[in-house]
Amino acid sequence: KDALDYLANKAGKRYLGTAIQSYQLVNNPQYVQILESQFDAITPENEMKWEVVEPTEGNFDFSGTDKIVAEAKKTGSIVRGHNICWDSQTPAWVTSITDPKRLKEVLKNHIDAVIGRYKDDLAYFDIVNEPLNENGTYKSNVWYNVLGESYIETALRYAHEVAPNMKLCINDYNIETVNAKSKAMAVLSAKLLAKNAPLHCIGFESHFIGGSTPKDIPASMRQFSDLGLEVPMTELDVRIPVTANDQPANATVAKAQVDDYYTSISACLGNDMCPGVSIWQFADPTSWIPGVFKGYGAALLYDAEYQPKSTYYVVQQALRDG
Ligand code: G3I
Numbered sequence: 001k002d003a004l005d006y007l008a009n010k011a012g013k014r015y016l017g018t019a020i021q022s023y024q025l026v027n028n029p030q031y032v033q034i035l036e037s038q039f040d041a042i043t044p045e046n047e048m049k050w051e052v053v054e055p056t057e058g059n060f061d062f063s064g065t066d067k068i069v070a071e072a073k074k075t076g077s078i079v080r081g082h083n084i085c086w087d088s089q090t091p092a093w094v095t096s097i098t099d100p101k102r103l104k105e106v107l108k109n110h111i112d113a114v115i116g117r118y119k120d121d122l123a124y125f126d127i128v129n130e131p132l133n134e135n136g137t138y139k140s141n142v143w144y145n146v147l148g149e150s151y152i153e154t155a156l157r158y159a160h161e162v163a164p165n166m167k168l169c170i171n172d173y174n175i176e177t178v179n180a181k182s183k184a185m186a187v188l189s190a191k192l193l194a195k196n197a198p199l200h201c202i203g204f205e206s207h208f209i210g211g212s213t214p215k216d217i218p219a220s221m222r223q224f225s226d227l228g229l230e231v232p233m234t235e236l237d238v239r240i241p242v243t244a245n246d247q248p249a250n251a252t253v254a255k256a257q258v259d260d261y262y263t264s265i266s267a268c269l270g271n272d273m274c275p276g277v278s279i280w281q282f283a284d285p286t287s288w289i290p291g292v293f294k295g296y297g298a299a300l301l302y303d304a305e306y307q308p309k310s311t312y313y314v315v316q317q318a319l320r321d322g
Contacts, residue, residue: 005040007319008276011269015078015276017041022064025071030306034282036075043080043278044068049089053114057093060113069121080278081118081125083171084111085155087141095142103146104154111158119163126171126203127159128152134174136184153197160198171203171234177214186223193227203234206264210240210257217267225273233268235280237299239289246284246297258314265315269322
């Protein structure tokens with residue numbers, strides 16, 4: 001009765017999810033035990049990205065995602081698909097295409113294969129990932145450069161054709177506050193909805209820094225929920241400065257981190273259109289943070305021994321209070 005997914009469900013039928021990598025299902029029983037006992041939503045951290053699923057044209061590798069979907073079915077968890085159109089982890093055979101007609105064909109084939117295979121297995125899918133720059137303009141990537149802004153609508157429509165029941169999201173970071181980027185995302189969302197495009201959700205990635213987590217997450221969420229869109233938190237983690245062995249650098253940052261987890265979970269619970277929160281992995285040794293932000297880490301809920309940390313207990317508390 002203390003499990004995070006149980007408490008999230010009690011706090012208004014939300015899910016409490018996590019990103020995982022499929023190899024951990026095979027060789028890490030402690031990891032699987034926590035996954036199965038605490039979480040009821042799974043996002044493949046890398047397994048569904050284009051370079052993994054279709055590394056060369058027409059050659060699909062579903063082995064990682066198949067394992068994740070089987071695990072989810074075993075425990076009745078939902079799966080969030082991630083992702084189709086992105087500027088990263090997309091193979092050169094795709095990013096080198098310059099002909100719009102050919103790029104659309106390649107996109108359609110990929111969506112038919114990937115989303116078609118899992119059309120009854122995935123509840124949500126981040127179809128378009130990180131499309132905007134900080135100033136709200138479109139990010140340069142093969143999709144925008146070759147197809148223009150219509151690539152977003154095109155990808156959503158292709159996906160909806162194959163999986164009419166799947167909820168389709170645009171997912172991005174730094175939209176958790178009311179700023180140029182989130183305002184541009186709201187304009188884009190309204191435009192898509194006005195064209196009846198199948199857009200159902202805006203994913204708030206929520207990669208935060210202890211002490212700098214936005215105070216106005218609720219206001220930013222309302223920019224989208226007022227349009228009728230769901231606002232899942234999709235990749236929550238709160239990084240802090242750490243010592244050489246991945247411990248909080250001092251008590252101040254540790255306290256800020258705990259407060260920020262509370263604020264983040266409460267923001268979701270405060271909006272009826274937030275279906276749940278997914279954290280981006282749950283144990284510190286498997287987090288992407290230390291590899292990318294030198295000197296930062298300890299961003300998740302469990303330590304290197306897979307013991308729950310104060311961050312775990314504050315998430316529990318926020319769910320109970322919610
Ligand atoms: O699989 C290869 C392995 O074969 C190779 O030996 C090794 C050597 O570097 O690399 C492995 O690939 C790595 C991959 O993760 C799988 O572990 C890549 O180098 C590494 O860059 C990749 O990082 C992922 C990152 O996306 C890529 O942009 C992170 O795990 C993943 O957490 C991160 O997730 C993103 C979300 O998709 C979108 N939002 C931001 C978030 C954090 O960056």
